[in-house]
Amino acid sequence: MTFPPILPYNRASRRPSRRTTLRTFIAPFALAVLLATGAACSKKSGDPSVIKLVSSLPRTGSANAQTTTIVNGIRMAIAEVGGKVGEFTIVYEDWDDASPQRGNWDAAIEAANADRAIKDADVMVYLGTYNSGAAKVAIPKLNQAGLAMISPANTAVGLTKPGKGEANEPEIYRPTGTINYFRVVPADDLQGAVGAEWAKKLGAGKVFVLHDRELYGKGIADIFKQRAVELGLEIVGYEGTDAKASNYKALATKIKATGCSLVYFGGTTQSNAGQLAKDLRAGGFDGMFMVPDGCFEKAFIDSAGAENLNDKTYVTFGGVPASRLTGKGADFYRAYTERYKSEPEVYAVYGYEAAKVALDAIARAGKKDRAAIIAAIAATRDFEGALGRWSFDENGDTTMRTMSGQIVRGGDFQLLEILGGTE
Amino acid sequence: MTPFEVLVQQLATGLSNGMIIALLALGYTMVYGIVELINFAHGDLFMLGTFLALTLVGVLGLDKAGASPEATVGTMALLFVVVPAFCAGLNWGVDRLAYKPIRSAPRLAPLVAAIGVSFVFVNLGQFWGGLPMDVFGGGRAAAAPKNFPALVSNANLLENLGISTAVRFTWRDLLVWGTTLPLMIGLTAFVRYTRLGKAMRATAQNPVAAQLMGIDTNRVIGATFLIGGALGGFAAVIYPLFNPTIYFQLGYRTGMDAFTAAVLGGIGNLPGAVLGGILIGLIRALSDQYIETRWTNSIVFGILVLIIVFRPSGLLGARTREKV
Numbered sequence: 193m194t195f196p197p198i199l200p201y202n203r204a205s206r207r208p209s210r211r212t213t214l215r216t217f218i219a220p221f222a223l224a225v226l227l228a229t230g231a232a233c234s235k236k237s238g239d240p241s242v243i244k245l246v247s248s249l250p251r252t253g254s255a256n257a258q259t260t261t262i263v264n265g266i267r268m269a270i271a272e273v274g275g276k277v278g279e280f281t282i283v284y285e286d287w288d289d290a291s292p293q294r295g296n297w298d299a300a301i302e303a304a305n306a307d308r309a310i311k312d313a314d315v316m317v318y319l320g321t322y323n324s325g326a327a328k329v330a331i332p333k334l335n336q337a338g339l340a341m342i343s344p345a346n347t348a349v350g351l352t353k354p355g356k357g358e359a360n361e362p363e364i365y366r367p368t369g370t371i372n373y374f375r376v377v378p379a380d381d382l383q384g385a386v387g388a389e390w391a392k393k394l395g396a397g398k399v400f401v402l403h404d405r406e407l408y409g410k411g412i413a414d415i416f417k418q419r420a421v422e423l424g425l426e427i428v429g430y431e432g433t434d435a436k437a438s439n440y441k442a443l444a445t446k447i448k449a450t451g452c453s454l455v456y457f458g459g460t461t462q463s464n465a466g467q468l469a470k471d472l473r474a475g476g477f478d479g480m481f482m483v484p485d486g487c488f489e490k491a492f493i494d495s496a497g498a499e500n501l502n503d504k505t506y507v508t509f510g511g512v513p514a515s516r517l518t519g520k521g522a523d524f525y526r527a528y529t530e531r532y533k534s535e536p537e538v539y540a541v542y543g544y545e546a547a548k549v550a551l552d553a554i555a556r557a558g559k560k561d562r563a564a565i566i567a568a569i570a571a572t573r574d575f576e577g578a579l580g581r582w583s584f585d586e587n588g589d590t591t592m593r594t595m596s597g598q599i600v601r602g603g604d605f606q607l608l609e610i611l612g613g614t615e
Numbered sequence: 616m617t618p619f620e621v622l623v624q625q626l627a628t629g630l631s632n633g634m635i636i637a638l639l640a641l642g643y644t645m646v647y648g649i650v651e652l653i654n655f656a657h658g659d660l661f662m663l664g665t666f667l668a669l670t671l672v673g674v675l676g677l678d679k680a681g682a683s684p685e686a687t688v689g690t691m692a693l694l695f696v697v698v699p700a701f702c703a704g705l706n707w708g709v710d711r712l713a714y715k716p717i718r719s720a721p722r723l724a725p726l727v728a729a730i731g732v733s734f735v736f737v738n739l740g741q742f743w744g745g746l747p748m749d750v751f752g753g754g755r756a757a758a759a760p761k762n763f764p765a766l767v768s769n770a771n772l773l774e775n776l777g778i779s780t781a782v783r784f785t786w787r788d789l790l791v792w793g794t795t796l797p798l799m800i801g802l803t804a805f806v807r808y809t810r811l812g813k814a815m816r817a818t819a820q821n822p823v824a825a826q827l828m829g830i831d832t833n834r835v836i837g838a839t840f841l842i843g844g845a846l847g848g849f850a851a852v853i854y855p856l857f858n859p860t861i862y863f864q865l866g867y868r869t870g871m872d873a874f875t876a877a878v879l880g881g882i883g884n885l886p887g888a889v890l891g892g893i894l895i896g897l898i899r900a901l902s903d904q905y906i907e908t909r910w911t912n913s914i915v916f917g918i919l920v921l922i923i924v925f926r927p928s929g930l931l932g933a934r935t936r937e938k939v
Contacts, residue, residue: 436864
């Protein structure tokens with residue numbers, strides 16, 4: 193929506209009628225009454241036997257399919273303990289941090305969610321966010337309030353790792369100097385680098401690197417590029433794309449003219465990876481196309497059209513697809529498909545794991561106290577979860593290091609090989 | 616590809632993109648010319664048109680592999696009738712319901728109404744994308760981008776003609792050029808040579824005087840919305856055949872480009888809108904190639920600012936009447 197450059201000067205509006213004058217008086221009054229009743233409804237500290245978990249994920253927009261299964265995973269973890277931990281009843285609320293205008297996460301809504309969680313004294317753990325950019329908004333707020341946050345999906349390096357992101361990261365997210373933010377998914381420093389190693393293994397020579405100019409996409413593309421240079425691959429181009437462009441035909445021509453054998457796109461389905469794939473093919477590029485896990489969802493294949501991806505599209509993912517998990521992970525997969533009668537998207541198991549580790553920490557803390565629960569989460573060691581046995585390190589990162597590489601074949605993702613490996 | 620081939624290719628791409636923008640820009644500029652309303656819902660009307668096109672393709676089963684060429688051609692002919700008719704009717708209906716009752720209200724009222732209609736359309740689009748049809752990915756993710764089946768071949772026409780070059784000019788480009796050029800010529804002829812066209816020009820010049828001369832201005836305005844909507848409908852058929860990804864927010868960005876084109880060429884001026892659209896298409900393609908994609912938007916809007924500063928009425932706009 194664009195407003196016209198000049199607002200009209202209008203004489204008629206200068207003479208308000210009596211009716212509008214009355215309305216202008218009534219409106220704020222009515223608003224005040226509404227606000228007052230609203231305020232009366234919100235509880236101050238609530239029931240001492242209730243502990244609330246909330247999640248803040250983009251539920252509106254194209255990430256919805258992914259976040260629905262994350263929420264399902266969280267609900268399943270809570271249902272498995274019967275909604276109770278010790279003497280506490282666990283209440284869960286599913287919050288949206290996206291706006292229909294953006295169709296994606298929205299900084300204003302994420303900030304409002306964080307504030308709302310802070311004010312609600314029952315909230316002990318904040319599960320989220322999905323987008324790393326949203327995490328940048330929420331972490332410092334929750335840090336100052338001393339509220340634990342566990343992300344099932346953030347992979348931007350700078351959120352936790354000193355010296356790998358911007359110069360002031362991650363300190364800027366920790367105004368109190370303590371760590372309140374944890375994540376159960378491996379960060380991009382591994383995924384971007386693993387992607388570059390895989391590209392070399394697949395025989396790429398000249399590589400064109402694209403990113404969507406978002407925190408996640410640019411972050412991962414930068415690391416890919418850095419590692420690719422170390423490995424001796426030739427970077428013939430590096431550009432930020434416009435996620436809302438109607439097509440990338442011009443860019444495809446440019447890419448084709450460089451004669452590269454692999455295009456890496458640091459981006460997601462929401463940042464138009466589908467159209468990019470189509471235009472690359474339509475423009476006559478017939479090399480490899482590699483994307484990170486932001487595109488590891490059915491919606492990517494749906495939007496790109498399987499014929500544009502088949503056999504030439506490689507997807508890295510900071511974990512193993514749910515259907516290939518073993519041990520407890522296999523139990524998760526079985527229980528999930530039984531309960532929801534659908535396949536979990538890739539992040540579902542991380543939603544489940546995040547909730548599980550939160551419940552485990554609440555049990556170990558044994559009291560409804562935000563600081564005690566943060567300490568308990570930070571002390572998580574050798575956790576036997578659906579993803580395997582892992583711990584939180586001193587930065588709040590998972591020690592899991594297993595990654596997987598998929599190829600699109602016959603309109604679906606197929607696990608091609610396990611990459612990386614545990615440390 | 617030689618540097619020269621790259622340049623030719625980018626010019627062709629830019630022209631194709633620009634013509635689609637121009638077609639939409641005509642819808643903005645026509646309505647503005649007549650009622651001085653910036654119809655913000657126009658881009659979203661176009662988006663609903665693309666969704667209707669995809670729905671029809673799904674209903675007729677053309678998203679499945681192995682459809683016969685006759686069926687494909689038949690469906691496309693159907694799309695070119697149904698979608699413009701739908702967009703025209705919807706645009707006309709919106710004018711009737713939302714803009715007409717407040718025609719004499721202060722200028723801002725219809726503008727705000729247009730923004731409201733735009734929101735309604737965007738949400739309708741999101742709902743539409745969630746319908747449980749195969750073409751919408753089974754409705755699993757309402758807001759996710761949708762793939763539009765490739766009905767038009769992407770084969771290189773130049774190759775078929777036996778010209779040996781790396782430049783690609785495909786059937787899809789031909790479709791865009793072959794549809795938009797006749798439409799633009801037809802519209803110009805219509806406005807210049809028909810009675811209704813004359814009435815439109817008269818209403819645009821001075822609605823009160825036109826009314827005094829016996830012109831039913833409400834009918835003229837209705838016709839303008841019909842024609843503008845139909846042009847948007849044609850764009851809604853061509854766009855997904857050319858850029859086969861649609862999503863519910865498509866109207867925002869495409870509409871923004873079209874609106875910019877209309878302003879660039881001089882809003883209210885029909886040839887201006889076409890010129891503006893083609894210029895934007897060309898600038899985008901050349902900037903993507905020779906500068907960098909991330910600067911493209913800044914360059915397009917930077918040029919818009921420069922033109923507005925030095926030629927406030929746009930490139931071809933010469934009208935002096937006070938505008939919103």
